[in-house]
Amino acid sequence: MEHEVKIPKTRNGKATFQLIIDTTIDLFYKKGYFQTKIKDITDEAGIAAGTFYLYFPNKFVLYKYILMEFQHEIRRQISIQVSNVEGRFEKEKVGIKTFIQFALDNPHAYNIIWESLYVDKQLFINYYDGFAKRYEKGLKQSIEDGEMYDVDTELVSYILMGVANFIGLKVLLELGEDKGNVDEVVDQVMNIIQTGIFKKVK
Amino acid sequence: MEHEVKIPKTRNGKATFQLIIDTTIDLFYKKGYFQTKIKDITDEAGIAAGTFYLYFPNKFVLYKYILMEFQHEIRRQISIQVSNVEGRFEKEKVGIKTFIQFALDNPHAYNIIWESLYVDKQLFINYYDGFAKRYEKGLKQSIEDGEMYDVDTELVSYILMGVANFIGLKVLLELGEDKGNVDEVVDQVMNIIQTGIFKKVK
DNA sequence: ACAAAACATGAATGATTATTCAGTTTGTGA
DNA sequence: TCACAAACTGAATAATCATTCATGTTTTGT
Numbered sequence: 001m002e003h004e005v006k007i008p009k010t011r012n013g014k015a016t017f018q019l020i021i022d023t024t025i026d027l028f029y030k031k032g033y034f035q036t037k038i039k040d041i042t043d044e045a046g047i048a049a050g051t052f053y054l055y056f057p058n059k060f061v062l063y064k065y066i067l068m069e070f071q072h073e074i075r076r077q078i079s080i081q082v083s084n085v086e087g088r089f090e091k092e093k094v095g096i097k098t099f100i101q102f103a104l105d106n107p108h109a110y111n112i113i114w115e116s117l118y119v120d121k122q123l124f125i126n127y128y129d130g131f132a133k134r135y136e137k138g139l140k141q142s143i144e145d146g147e148m149y150d151v152d153t154e155l156v157s158y159i160l161m162g163v164a165n166f167i168g169l170k171v172l173l174e175l176g177e178d179k180g181n182v183d184e185v186v187d188q189v190m191n192i193i194q195t196g197i198f199k200k201v202k
Numbered sequence: 203m204e205h206e207v208k209i210p211k212t213r214n215g216k217a218t219f220q221l222i223i224d225t226t227i228d229l230f231y232k233k234g235y236f237q238t239k240i241k242d243i244t245d246e247a248g249i250a251a252g253t254f255y256l257y258f259p260n261k262f263v264l265y266k267y268i269l270m271e272f273q274h275e276i277r278r279q280i281s282i283q284v285s286n287v288e289g290r291f292e293k294e295k296v297g298i299k300t301f302i303q304f305a306l307d308n309p310h311a312y313n314i315i316w317e318s319l320y321v322d323k324q325l326f327i328n329y330y331d332g333f334a335k336r337y338e339k340g341l342k343q344s345i346e347d348g349e350m351y352d353v354d355t356e357l358v359s360y361i362l363m364g365v366a367n368f369i370g371l372k373v374l375l376e377l378g379e380d381k382g383n384v385d386e387v388v389d390q391v392m393n394i395i396q397t398g399i400f401k402k403v404k
Numbered sequence: 405a406c407a408a409a410a411c412a413t414g415a416a417t418g419a420t421t422a423t424t425c426a427g428t429t430t431g432t433g434a
Numbered sequence: 435t436c437a438c439a440a441a442c443t444g445a446a447t448a449a450t451c452a453t454t455c456a457t458g459t460t461t462t463g464t
Contacts, residue, residue: 032320033320165368
């Protein structure tokens with residue numbers, strides 16, 4: 001994958017490399033992958049068209065590179081946060097919170113990750129299936145520990161991802177609004193998941 | 203919107219019109235909006251390139267047309283099914299079930315609807331915001347009727363959409379597998395939503 | 405059967421864009 | 435300070451596509 005990416009060796013080269021990436025993230029977010037042209041990237045970055053090809057053979061390879069960076073970063077953050085709390089419920093809560101917080105802090109990332117479904121379906125599947133499997137592992141542990149009912153772990157992992165994603169989406173689309181009340185939103189979500197939404201009918 | 207679409211007047215014209223739409227749905231699903239070229243559509247449909255322009259001025263107008271068709275159809279189906287049952291919980295259950303069933307019966311639609319986020323963000327917002335508002339209306343009624351806790355209806359509507367979407371996604375990506383057990387999946391989902399996932403800790 | 409309307413064709417045009425490469429500049433280590 | 439590697443340039447090339455339109459065919463109403 002990244003063999004196709006030519007890593008720069010000097011200070012200047014690294015700066016240009018990173019400039020291309022940052023500019024591209026911005027454009028992918030604003031215009032989408034397919035509507036972003038190489039010329040758009042190099043113009044916006046203030047470099048020559050040919051410079052792009054010093055580091056990336058084409059747009060797709062750059063896209064994959066950016067996707068991997070996001071994936072590593074979000075997993076790293078969740079991993080860090082989750083390790084700081086005890087109990088499966090608390091861990092799930094922190095996991096979802098970190099996920100939502102990431103979407104808030106990096107609205108670019110959120111958008112770009114989802115677009116993988118249309119850029120290359122296999123990329124998308126790898127991404128989310130990997131997530132689901134991680135979730136499942138934790139959920140199974142919870143059931144063993146008696147903290148959770150004996151539910152279908154695969155299904156629940158998708159439900160949790162769905163919830164986190166739609167909350168992220170909601171916030172993403174409401175550009176400008178609230179944004180600050182992540183804790184409150186997460187608390188409400190977790191409360192709903194914990195207690196259910198509907199009253200028990202006898 | 204549809205003024206830009208030239209509706210055919212004869213039997214033959216209608217057939218060609220529909221052939222273009224069906225072929226396009228298939229290609230959008232398989233290759234995505236941006237990677238589908240007009241020539242791909244006309245070749246696949248077995249018509250001349252120019253014929254496309256008899257009915258649609260460009261690809262985007264055709265995309266919007268298809269999106270509207272899906273929107274009408276899914277809402278129609280949900281409306282029909284929901285009207286057949288009593289009680290908010292049952293209505294939600296049937297609503298989610300119909301939504302998932304729709305995704306199963308029309309994997310094309312599911313994929314194409316989501317792509318609107320990248321084709322034209324405003325289309326996406328209109329689509330899902332409309333859904334959320336409909337959900338909210340029902341939820342508020344449920345709370346009034348005492349069938350539901352006094353939750354944040356906007357948040358819950360997004361949670362329900364998130365769940366339904368991710369279940370749809372899961373099934374979509376598992377091409378070939380199960381597919382038959384919609385009832386069972388929906389029952390599990392609704393059970394989880396009704397009772398919560400985690401055991402109450404005193 | 406005939407004129408008008410509708411439908412269909414596909415080669416030609418022109419716009420857009422990815423990618424290359426010969427030449428130039430910049431930085432670095434000896 | 436010299437030589438070499440790394441970085442950079444942007445005009446030129448070539449491929450891809452959307453869209454048009456002059457021409458031809460089919461259908462329909464009368």
